[in-house]
Amino acid sequence: MADSIYVGRSGVDVGSGGNFTTATASLTVERGTLDANNLYIAYKQGTNGSYADRGTVTLKSNVTMTVNHNVALAFRNNVTNGPVAPIGALAVNDNATLNVGGNLTHGDGAVSTLSLAGGTINMIGNGNVYAYGLAGFGTLAGANNITVTNNFVVGPAGAAGTLNLGGNLTLANPFPIVFDLGPTNTPGSGIMTF
Numbered sequence: 001m002a003d004s005i006y007v008g009r010s011g012v013d014v015g016s017g018g019n020f021t022t023a024t025a026s027l028t029v030e031r032g033t034l035d036a037n038n039l040y041i042a043y044k045q046g047t048n049g050s051y052a053d054r055g056t057v058t059l060k061s062n063v064t065m066t067v068n069h070n071v072a073l074a075f076r077n078n079v080t081n082g083p084v085a086p087i088g089a090l091a092v093n094d095n096a097t098l099n100v101g102g103n104l105t106h107g108d109g110a111v112s113t114l115s116l117a118g119g120t121i122n123m124i125g126n127g128n129v130y131a132y133g134l135a136g137f138g139t140l141a142g143a144n145n146i147t148v149t150n151n152f153v154v155g156p157a158g159a160a161g162t163l164n165l166g167g168n169l170t171l172a173n174p175f176p177i178v179f180d181l182g183p184t185n186t187p188g189s190g191i192m193t194f
Contacts, residue, residue, distance in 0.1 A: 007039075010044050010086075011045075024055075026055070028058040033063070034066070039065075042112070052158050056089040069101055071090070071105070072132065075086040085111050086107065088110070093117040104131070144168070
């Protein structure tokens with residue numbers, strides 16, 4: 001078991017007013033189990049003007065990952081550390097499962113994507129989900145509240161799909177919701193009849 005896993009973390013403060021180190025990292029896990037207390041994806045630390053950090057975590061196949069406390073996507077220190085935002089992505093695909101004991105959050109002033117492609121996210125501690133973007137098909141279960149601020153896409157690109165959400169869904173800003181009703185939109189095909 002790991003205490004904290006960082007995937008894409010900037011360098012620490014070494015001065016003020018400058019740009020320091022950038023981090024870009026990816027973690028893909030396919031089989032077995034992984035257990036950690038906290039998971040940080042694209043973690044921009046300190047108060048310096050470090051460049052944007054990029055982090056991607058992909059869970060696929062039949063892996064089970066348990067995060068006992070919190071998952072932080074594109075963490076940014078109160079939007080005080082420079083104008084460039086961290087960019088984080090978390091994908092739970094296939095039959096993969098992510099169990100989260102705390103909250104799954106997105107940093108203010110940052111960009112992140114939470115995507116499902118057949119996987120399951122279980123909020124086992126009834127925590128909150130706060131996401132910049134939520135997309136795909138699969139299950140997000142057990143959440144107290146699910147808040148999406150910028151992008152909501154149901155199903156895979158170009159096809160109908162089901163996104164099961166277990167929690168109160170709030171779309172925090174005005175933005176279009178994208179989804180397909182079926183494989184065709186030809187009049188008279190039974191899907192979209194005019």
